[in-house]
Amino acid sequence: DAGVIQSPRHEVTEMGQEVTLRCKPISGHNSLFWYRQTMMRGLELLIYFNNNVPIDDSGMPEDRFSAKMPNASFSTLKIQPSEPRDSAVYFCASSPDRAQPQHFGDGTRLSIL
């Protein structure tokens, strides 16, 4: 079975550029989560969706970050404009519903120069 698929796996870009991270959840999963991992702060939940609707975006650091889920099989996390402090590994996870264990993708390693 295909797991959570994230793209790209690595992204290097200059500050000020727009960055779009993509996620395809496991088919049939109704909940989708975006996390960020840094050495300083560890793993943090940014936002999660249930049935394509954003439920909790309290972890989104600021207005430069936005996330969408236009359908059940695709989600994006966008950073515009990007800054060096946004450098991190971004993980997407999905679960059958928000109470079930989450399955994580392998992440996108983002470097903002």
Added chain:
Amino acid sequence: DAKTTQPTSMDCAEGRAANLPCNHSTISGNEYVYWYRQIHSQGPQYIIHGLKNNETNEMASLIITEDRKSSTLILPHATLRDTAVYYCIVRPLSGQGGKLIFGQGTELSVKP
């Protein structure tokens, strides 16, 4: 803030059981104990979860004390591939929904 306390690191000999402790003294009655692990350069992987009874699956066993203030994850026969950071997390099954709050975890090194 994470509601759990774990040792920063542990070593285990290959083939032996790895016992990873976790303290969650402020756990509420409706909160479950979850364990995830993260192998280097990969996303976290779900291992097991439980409420108050001991649980076992193909990966591990979870022992929760009667007062539920602590638990132990047991990998019965550790292999080199079990080297990872192990996270103990408490969260309600409902209410706050999917929010997983990760602490610093325990870095387990399995040595030959």
